[in-house]
Amino acid sequence: MKNKSLVSINDFTxxxxxxxxxxxxxxxxxxxxxxxxxxxxxxxxFEPSTRTRLSFESAATRLGARVIGFSExxxxxxxxxxxxxxxxxxxxxxxxxxVMRHPREGSARFASEVSRVPVINAGDGANQHPTQTLLDLxxxxxxxxxxxxxxxxxxxxxxxGRTVHSLTMALCNYNTSFHLVSPAELKLPxxxxxxxxxxxxxxxxxxxxxxxIPKVDILYxxxxxxxRFQDPMEYEKxxxxxxxxxxxxxxxxxxLRILHPLPRVNEITYDVDDNPKAYYFTQALxxxxxxxxxxxxxxGVVE
Amino acid sequence: xxxxDQRKELKVSAxxxxxxxxxxxxxxxxxxxxxLNLTEYNDQLLIGTNLESRKMGKKGIIKVSNKFFxxxxxxxxxxxxxxxxxxxxxxxxxxxxxxxxxxxxxxxxVKCFNPNCITNxxxxxxxxxxxxxDDLKLRCHYCEKITAKDTMTxx
Numbered sequence: 001m002k003n004k005s006l007v008s009i010n011d012f013t014x015x016x017x018x019x020x021x022x023x024x025x026x027x028x029x030x031x032x033x034x035x036x037x038x039x040x041x042x043x044x045x046f047e048p049s050t051r052t053r054l055s056f057e058s059a060a061t062r063l064g065a066r067v068i069g070f071s072e073x074x075x076x077x078x079x080x081x082x083x084x085x086x087x088x089x090x091x092x093x094x095x096x097x098x099v100m101r102h103p104r105e106g107s108a109r110f111a112s113e114v115s116r117v118p119v120i121n122a123g124d125g126a127n128q129h130p131t132q133t134l135l136d137l138x139x140x141x142x143x144x145x146x147x148x149x150x151x152x153x154x155x156x157x158x159x160x161g162r163t164v165h166s167l168t169m170a171l172c173n174y175n176t177s178f179h180l181v182s183p184a185e186l187k188l189p190x191x192x193x194x195x196x197x198x199x200x201x202x203x204x205x206x207x208x209x210x211x212x213i214p215k216v217d218i219l220y221x222x223x224x225x226x227x228r229f230q231d232p233m234e235y236e237k238x239x240x241x242x243x244x245x246x247x248x249x250x251x252x253x254x255x256l257r258i259l260h261p262l263p264r265v266n267e268i269t270y271d272v273d274d275n276p277k278a279y280y281f282t283q284a285l286x287x288x289x290x291x292x293x294x295x296x297x298x299x300g301v302v303e
Numbered sequence: 304x305x306x307x308d309q310r311k312e313l314k315v316s317a318x319x320x321x322x323x324x325x326x327x328x329x330x331x332x333x334x335x336x337x338x339l340n341l342t343e344y345n346d347q348l349l350i351g352t353n354l355e356s357r358k359m360g361k362k363g364i365i366k367v368s369n370k371f372f373x374x375x376x377x378x379x380x381x382x383x384x385x386x387x388x389x390x391x392x393x394x395x396x397x398x399x400x401x402x403x404x405x406x407x408x409x410x411x412x413v414k415c416f417n418p419n420c421i422t423n424x425x426x427x428x429x430x431x432x433x434x435x436x437d438d439l440k441l442r443c444h445y446c447e448k449i450t451a452k453d454t455m456t457x458x
Contacts, residue, residue: 008447083425083426084421084425085425085426085427102421103419104419104420104421104424104446105417105419105420105421105445105446105447105448106415106420106421106422106427106443106444106445106446106447107421107445109421109444109445110421110422110425110427110445124421124446125419125446126419127446127447127448128447191449
């Protein structure tokens with residue numbers, strides 16, 4: 001993985017994913033290891049994303065690296081009209097690795113081609129966000145003890161959520177059974193369903209959450225955004241059908257865990273937070289360990 | 304069979320030197336002219352549409368004097384008229400005949416249909432992988448979205 005950019009989840013093989021998860025486990029046990037003291041990490045956020053940026057900066061800082069960069073394009077040469085190509089070429093002279101978030105799809109792939117140093121994609125528009133997928137895999141493996149043969153339910157907006165698409169693709173390596181719960185307007189795109197079928201795996205589609213809960217090991221919640229609906233009336237009709245309440249978890253399996261990429265709005269009520277099945281805040285913490293693992297592996301300071 | 308073919312081609316006059324693009328679906332003739340910038344062409348250009356064809360029912364044909372297409376241009380023809388045949392003419396005779404072929408990778412010539420793709424925002428050479436040749440689908444190397452026949456435009 002040394003010097004390899006991570007733009008799409010499929011840039012890394014299944015074995016490389018597992019290697020990153022194993023390394024992340026080491027960092028969870030010993031989060032502070034000053035193995036990147038001689039390194040500079042650039043975090044270039046062409047659109048704000050406080051959570052992702054802080055997670056990366058925390059990961060880099062815990063490893064002893066110095067962090068340079070910007071958190072919004074207004075405070076950089078971008079505002080003066082500099083092209084992405086020139087920004088990346090310049091910054092790749094100053095840093096050993098670039099972490100980048102950009103509103104345009106394909107920007108991270110392009111950056112990885114013009115950069116002298118490896119690029120980690122921290123989100124390129126609606127396209128890819130591979131470090132989120134890796135932290136989701138880490139969370140699933142950690143809570144279930146395995147990635148193989150699980151029943152995973154995705155709830156909510158399955159059409160536009162890149163998190164759902166990438167995680168679904170990654171889980172296709174592990175004989176997963178998929179349970180897809182969404183309003184008719186927000187079903188999983190056929191391209192992703194084709195991927196599931198090509199791997200000879202099964203998916204079931206539902207519009208109601210209740211019948212799925214007793215069957216699954218992972219309940220992956222997502223936010224339904226009003227602006228995704230052409231007809232506001234449709235949104236009003238479905239918005240309450242995809243809210244998870246604590247009372248709905250009574251007949252869930254004991255190993256069930258609830259994940260959510262955060263931020264949540266109202267799709268998980270606060271009374272769920274105290275249920276031991278709620279895992280979304282720990283999931284966010286796992287992101288730091290996974291990003292430590294990626295920085296260390298790509299910079300080649302761990303085998 | 305050669306003879307019948309030749310007789311039909313002559314419904315559009317022969318050219319002395321240049322290229323004949325034959326077996327174009329009739330409805331694609333004007334698109335082929337546009338993507339090759341032949342609407343601006345200054346030399347002799349002969350166009351036929353809705354000609355009878357044994358193979359295709361109806362076909363179109365374009366004869367371009369003193370023009371021999373480069374591989375980028377041939378790839379463009381293949382993308383909009385995969386049935387087309389190119390016939391190179393020298394001194395009123397056929398010097399070479401070849402079917403166009405949809406390439407497995409397409410570079411430079413096609414625009415990504417996604418307005419939010421970096422290739423439509425910055426000066427980036429487009430690159431696609433052809434993921435389906437029969438029902439034309441190109442996957443953008445950058446934004447990973449699929450540009451299909453009905454959303455395809457050329458640079």
